[in-house]
Amino acid sequence: MRLLLTAAFCLSLTPAFAGVEEVIEDHALPGTAAFAQAAAALDTAARADCTAPSLRPAYQKTFDAWLGIAHLSLGPLEEAGRGLTIGFWPDSRGMVGRTVAKLIADKDPAAQTPEGFAEVSVAGRGLFALERVLYDDALAGYAEGSYSCTLARAMTHDLAVLAREVDTEWREGFAQSLRSAGADGNTRFLSEREAVQALYTALSTGLEFIADQRLGRPMGTFDAPKPRVAEARRSGRSLRNVILSLEALRGLARSLSDAPIPQTEAAFAAALDKAEILDDPVFAGVADPVGRLRVEALQTLVSKISSAVAQEIAPALGVSVGFNATDGD
Amino acid sequence: MRFKTTTAIALISLAAAPVFAQSKTEVLGTYADIAQAGYADSLATAQTLQQAVDALIAEPSAEALQAARAAWLAARVPYQQTEVFRFGNAIVDDWEGKVNAWPLDEGLIDYVDASYGGVSDENALAALNVVANPVFTLGGEEVDAAQITPALLEGQLHEAGAIESNVATGYHAIEFLLWGQDLNGTDFGAGNRPWTDYATGADCTNDNCDRRGDYLKAATDLLVSDLVWMADQWAEGGAARQAVLEDETAGINAILTGMGSLSYGEQAGERMKLGVMLNDPEEEHDCFSDNTHNSHYYDGLGVRNVYLGEYLRVDGSVVSGPSLSDLVAAADATVDQDLRDRLNTTMVELAQIKTAAEAGFSYDMMLARGNAEGEALIMSAVDALVDQTRAIERAVTVLGTGALAFEGSDSLDDPNAVFE
Numbered sequence: 224m225r226l227l228l229t230a231a232f233c234l235s236l237t238p239a240f241a242g243v244e245e246v247i248e249d250h251a252l253p254g255t256a257a258f259a260q261a262a263a264a265l266d267t268a269a270r271a272d273c274t275a276p277s278l279r280p281a282y283q284k285t286f287d288a289w290l291g292i293a294h295l296s297l298g299p300l301e302e303a304g305r306g307l308t309i310g311f312w313p314d315s316r317g318m319v320g321r322t323v324a325k326l327i328a329d330k331d332p333a334a335q336t337p338e339g340f341a342e343v344s345v346a347g348r349g350l351f352a353l354e355r356v357l358y359d360d361a362l363a364g365y366a367e368g369s370y371s372c373t374l375a376r377a378m379t380h381d382l383a384v385l386a387r388e389v390d391t392e393w394r395e396g397f398a399q400s401l402r403s404a405g406a407d408g409n410t411r412f413l414s415e416r417e418a419v420q421a422l423y424t425a426l427s428t429g430l431e432f433i434a435d436q437r438l439g440r441p442m443g444t445f446d447a448p449k450p451r452v453a454e455a456r457r458s459g460r461s462l463r464n465v466i467l468s469l470e471a472l473r474g475l476a477r478s479l480s481d482a483p484i485p486q487t488e489a490a491f492a493a494a495l496d497k498a499e500i501l502d503d504p505v506f507a508g509v510a511d512p513v514g515r516l517r518v519e520a521l522q523t524l525v526s527k528i529s530s531a532v533a534q535e536i537a538p539a540l541g542v543s544v545g546f547n548a549t550d551g552d
Numbered sequence: 553m554r555f556k557t558t559t560a561i562a563l564i565s566l567a568a569a570p571v572f573a574q575s576k577t578e579v580l581g582t583y584a585d586i587a588q589a590g591y592a593d594s595l596a597t598a599q600t601l602q603q604a605v606d607a608l609i610a611e612p613s614a615e616a617l618q619a620a621r622a623a624w625l626a627a628r629v630p631y632q633q634t635e636v637f638r639f640g641n642a643i644v645d646d647w648e649g650k651v652n653a654w655p656l657d658e659g660l661i662d663y664v665d666a667s668y669g670g671v672s673d674e675n676a677l678a679a680l681n682v683v684a685n686p687v688f689t690l691g692g693e694e695v696d697a698a699q700i701t702p703a704l705l706e707g708q709l710h711e712a713g714a715i716e717s718n719v720a721t722g723y724h725a726i727e728f729l730l731w732g733q734d735l736n737g738t739d740f741g742a743g744n745r746p747w748t749d750y751a752t753g754a755d756c757t758n759d760n761c762d763r764r765g766d767y768l769k770a771a772t773d774l775l776v777s778d779l780v781w782m783a784d785q786w787a788e789g790g791a792a793r794q795a796v797l798e799d800e801t802a803g804i805n806a807i808l809t810g811m812g813s814l815s816y817g818e819q820a821g822e823r824m825k826l827g828v829m830l831n832d833p834e835e836e837h838d839c840f841s842d843n844t845h846n847s848h849y850y851d852g853l854g855v856r857n858v859y860l861g862e863y864l865r866v867d868g869s870v871v872s873g874p875s876l877s878d879l880v881a882a883a884d885a886t887v888d889q890d891l892r893d894r895l896n897t898t899m900v901e902l903a904q905i906k907t908a909a910e911a912g913f914s915y916d917m918m919l920a921r922g923n924a925e926g927e928a929l930i931m932s933a934v935d936a937l938v939d940q941t942r943a944i945e946r947a948v949t950v951l952g953t954g955a956l957a958f959e960g961s962d963s964l965d966d967p968n969a970v971f972e
Contacts (some may be wrong), residue, residue: 304829316655316673316716318830333921342922345829420945440906446691447714452674545945546812 242540243418245478247398254291254471255299261288262379263385269379272503273372275356278379279458282357285382286350286460290467293390294429294475295401296547297421298400299392305385308345311352312454313436318346323355327362330370334377341381351386351455353378356459420542422479428547429472430529438466438522441506448509456505466498469525476532480537488532494524554838573596575874576800579861582806582873584793586863587637590785590854593866595779596615598772601627601726605772608750609765617747621730625843628723630866639818640809643792650710650723651778654837656719660709665735667849675715682709682720683763700766702774719775724838729768731840734747738833738920740912753872798943801947804951807844807876811855812944814890815898819851820937828930833916842916845909848933852902855897855940876947891943901933 272278273551292300293310300306311319324336326347333339346352351434356362356375365371404412412418435456440460443449453461473491476484498521508514537543557821572848608616631652637644659668659679660666670679680688686698690712697704709720719725732745748757750765758764785792796803827835836844861875881888908929909915 304825307826307829314835316657317674318832320672321669344831344921346832416949417942417945444714449674462868543948546816546941 230511231534242479243401243404243415243422244482246422246475247401249372250474250478251295251393252390252398254288254295255386255393258285258288258292259383259386259390261285262383266379266383269376273367273375275358275375278357278375282350283458285458286455286458286464287467289350289382290464291471294432294468294472296428297425299305299389300546303388304345305389309349309382309385309389310504311349312345313317313440313452314351318344318382319351319355322346323352323362326374333376334370337377337380337384340377341384341450348378348381348384353382354455354458389535393514416542419540420481420545422475423517423537423540423542424545424547426472426475426479426532426536427544429468429475430532431547433468433472434466434468434522434525437461438506438518438525439469442475442515442518442522443509444513445512448515450505450507450510453506453509459504461505461513462503465521465525466495469498469528472528476536480536480539484531484535486531486535487528490524494521494528497521497524574877575600575799576804578874579808579879580796580800580803582861582871582875583787583803583858584796585871585873586857586861587792588783588790589863589865589871590630590634590637591779591783591786592606594627594634595776595783597623597627597630597866598776598779602772602776605726605768607768608747612747612750612752612755612761613780616748617730617745618893624723624727624730625841625846626866627842628838628846629850631723632847633854633863634859635818635851636810636814636854637792638810639813640806641792641795641938643780643795647699647778647782647784649716650706651722651775651782652724653711653716653719653722654724655834655839656724657715657717658733658840660712660718660720661725661728662764665733668733670869675713676716677712677715680712683760683767686763688952700763700770702777705767705770706774714944715763721771722778723775723970724772724840726768726775727770727840729764730734734833734842734916736808736833736916738831738923740769740914740917742914743840766924788923790827794847804876804879808944808948808951811859812941812948814851815855815937815944816941820934820941822928823851824848824937825934827919827936828927831919832919833919835919836915839916842914844908845906849899849902849906852859852898852933852937856899859891859895880947880950887946889952891940891947894936894943897932898936901929905933 240492261281265278265285268281269278289310293306296306296418300309313503323346324447325331326343331343333343340348353375356365356371356378362371365375400409400411401418403409404418405414411420441448441450441453443452450456454464469491473488473495476487476491480487501517501521503514503518506518532546570817603618604616604620604623608620630852634644635652638648639645657675657678658664659670660677661681661683662683663681664679672678677690682688682697682700686696688695688697690708695708696705705725709718712718712720728743729747731743732749734741734743736742746757748755749864750761751757752761782792784790786942787793794942796806823835823837833839836842837847838844861877862870864870877888877892880891888917905915905918908918913926917923918930920926
């Protein structure tokens, strides 16, 4: 009774939130489709030739595509821990290295079947486990017929399955859940505002993740920088990941907003300009004070995007940031 | 525009229902009273632990070690219920790392099994072993650890090298010194440190028993002094109490932020879901003692305590008063009822984990690869915590207190940063 009354008020008194449909059609679904396609191509490539040098180009393309949706931590990527499985990072306890080494040392039979491999720890699955197999000097020299070859095929196939599930679930389920926010029977989003807030939270959290994790972790402290923990440094992607994430988040911001967002656009442009001239692909530069300052300058610019978004987009949409998965310590 | 609509709905609710609205100040007073009682109980139970540790060191025996372990387990009951004060109260969050940091690279402190491995990408000090080394190098400088003191632990070892897993102090360092590593993987069983690790003379096992005792004593004394400090912060005139009372809106936000952040990012995500997905028994929150089921249960109870404005103390007495639930009910009774229902659902799910663990299906067994029953038990609780978080967000909306204050978010801490 009360619920109905509230819903009636929302429908009659507030304008429709146009951004949700744009996010679905222009941002999320193209992104999940591109990731599914790239992961399928990687799987196909591995079946033809499992060796590391031949798989690296398709791996890079898959990782590129992942960054188009990695920030959409609500819905299909949250369910069944898919996001965590595809991109298990940061890895503060060094689990990926240990887990992959143990799979290989044990010649773990879980890699023989897709069902078996789906039970493996997420530290042994996804893009970061595969990175070890393809780029770690101690592991990447394997030949056709070896256990590592079987493992590479298990990993790529598993990624393709996950990527297809994400795309299908978005297309056939979660998109509709967002669209029908506030309607009878929608228990996930009780109002349109909740759907908008969830997407806004993904934007805000994605920006924080770049500043605090992708940049902040290797920066460490001034006295103790930690270049070895830079994301995907083995595949040379640390800075590229920052750039592609910023571009994806800019796309989300544009889709989500009804009105022009000049402050946000300017802040994204400033950060992307800085990132593109940084010339420090795996943030190795944080080890010396000058290099660290340059990365810190980029971090500051990313934080300014967060401020711009909070100042410009949140009030226009009438939402605040919700709780997010990185609120823990 | 949007806010006006919300206000309109809120006004209608006020007119439609009989309202006994509590003042925000009264609600915040209850919140601070619960914090004060929770930290006082944590202190009292830590002092009992301190006596048990002193007894173990003075006269080592299997019984004395067992008594210290029992005291540690009892001390966790009130402390875990205070975790909800962490997020949203800067004074607690800044302090908490000394007391309850986790996970830890225990090789920093004492001997470990060969399977532990050594240094990693993340931590070059993961196998430092302070108990065995009276002198060592830290960040290029020689450290004199001939005397293991609270000052050494707190000042030089804790988070050494700015690495969070170098946990030298707090409950989990003490837990490791009482139980030792749990080498049972995802099979049944906790750490099994022999009491003779604290024995004198020829009975001493694993060497350096005196230094191990010194470490345990220093870490326990430090825990007690840290808890004395925090209990003071919540007493009348204390800084933490003043901080929540001086600005009503910020104070209400602190309660909600603590509830939501602990429920979702910390407990559902970091502590529970991650452990299942990694199949890693070290992802248990209380991994040495196999007390994780209780750790999760009392975390959940703490969230419920602050919403309902009621805390059951360790002596059986109850602290209660006007609650956030009353405030939310006055704004929207449906949202309040829904949140209370979800908090209760979470407690049932967490109790099922606790029940199973106490009956012999321990938390590390639940984490094993392919253990469908364990995964279902844990993930049901994760789902309940996620659902409860959505209800907390709805409470934020109906109270109209505005943006939640998140740690480390420049946009909220400093809204003008963008115009600099």
